[in-house]
Amino acid sequence: MAESGLPADAHRRPAGPHPLPADPHALPPPGEWFAPDAERHLLDRPRFCPMCGASLDGGLVSESWAADQRIFLTWCAGCSWLGDVVRYDEVSIDEPEH
């Protein structure tokens, strides 16, 4: 299994005499520079609006990074909510001077 939990050959197509056209949505091959992030982006992004609960399929989820933080700028086409959804592996807080 790949680190992502997907089978290592998940991106490959069965060999045959009549190969299908290239799948534009196929993930990059495992081991390529970007593959783990690409997989996680597709798998981890929010699917439903945090405000109204509608599917985000018609909206836009744009991932960016800040150090270890993964931030999904999320726009819902249903209710127009725009905001960040931040994925945490660990919640840590910097205490201000006091």
Added chain:
Amino acid sequence: MLTVEQNEELTRVGAGTPMGNLLRRYWYPIAFEQDFDARPSKTVRLLGEDWTLYKTPSGRYGIIAERCPHRRASLSYGVVHEDGIRCGYHGWRFALDGRCLEQPAESDNSNFRDRVRAKAGRAQPLGGMVWVYVGPDPAPELPRFDVYVLDGIRDIGYTTLPCNWLQIMENSVDPHHVEWLHGYYFEFLGQIGGFEAPKSFQKKHVRVAFDEFEYGIIKRRMLEGNSDENDDWKIGHPLVFPYGMRVGGQWVDQMQIRVPLDDTHTWKLFYTLHHPEGGRWEHQDRPVAYEFPWRHQDGALITDYVEGQDIMAWVSQGEIVDRSTEHLGRSDAGVAMLRKMFKENMRIVEAGGDPLGTVRTPHEIIELPCEKDKFGAGAAFADQWIKGGSMRYAPIKDELLALHKDAAAARARTAASG
């Protein structure tokens, strides 16, 4: 990063695509008035389609799909009449709105011509350029943005770039690139090339912000040593949705125009108005238009001027940048915001509404917010921009430099006497 599917949706501009439907709701400059001095018609490409743009004897402009509906010959080689254009091949005549008026070889009682209509749009001049609208009726008003209508000396540098227009637009909501591409990188080139790079662009960004407004996104930056009272933050300058950016300083006011010719080609124009306070100039009938170079003869990109550096970034990203393999950071919030704005307005158009920036009310001028004191550089900014940007290729470069220099001296005299 985006999915491949999202990237496709945001970058394909042809007829029937979601982005193509959105972009067809706006007017575009596609030629200069002087293009019609020698011949009254020419072929232009816009949004993945070829068009014939023509000027009638009385000075009206028309735009019609290039291929004649009869046997598909080019109407750009047609005969221009006062009320439209006639195909040179068999004489079919079309009105400005695309109706077929005549089919000379067909019998007079034929209603064949009523069943033929060419795709046609609207065209009109503004600011020395010919603008076209090829979307559905009712056509919106052509926005008369300030730089196109104010008095001054105007110069237009233009070129065609082999890349999608969106990657150029994303550059307009990416303030940080200035201090690196036009600051640090320019300085590096100066050091190895033996020239002095302009210093205005080297200041460090402390804070950036993006605000949506009725014509797009206002971009603000606070540079090291400046405060929120500086023009760069207090006023900023706008990305003009969906294909422009208004920028300027020291009475050098510019609209950067990115016309999507098709998915992989963009007509890039720097439309610049010079109108310095204290300056004097003679009335100019037409802007000075010139094609500026961005490649050396060996094919390498010319990077020792500001816009050449931008072009290096846009063109080297590829014809259509693969956004499924990018890594955005927090400083790219403006880029994500722009993508959201496109997506949002695609949906508005699908629902039958007017997208952002549609103007329905006749007007004289639309003034856009734009900083005057750019980068806190004072009067030096105009000089550095003209010498270090694409304006260095302007046939009137020396006149422009003199205009700003004399105006600055006049302002200084006024200040000293006051």
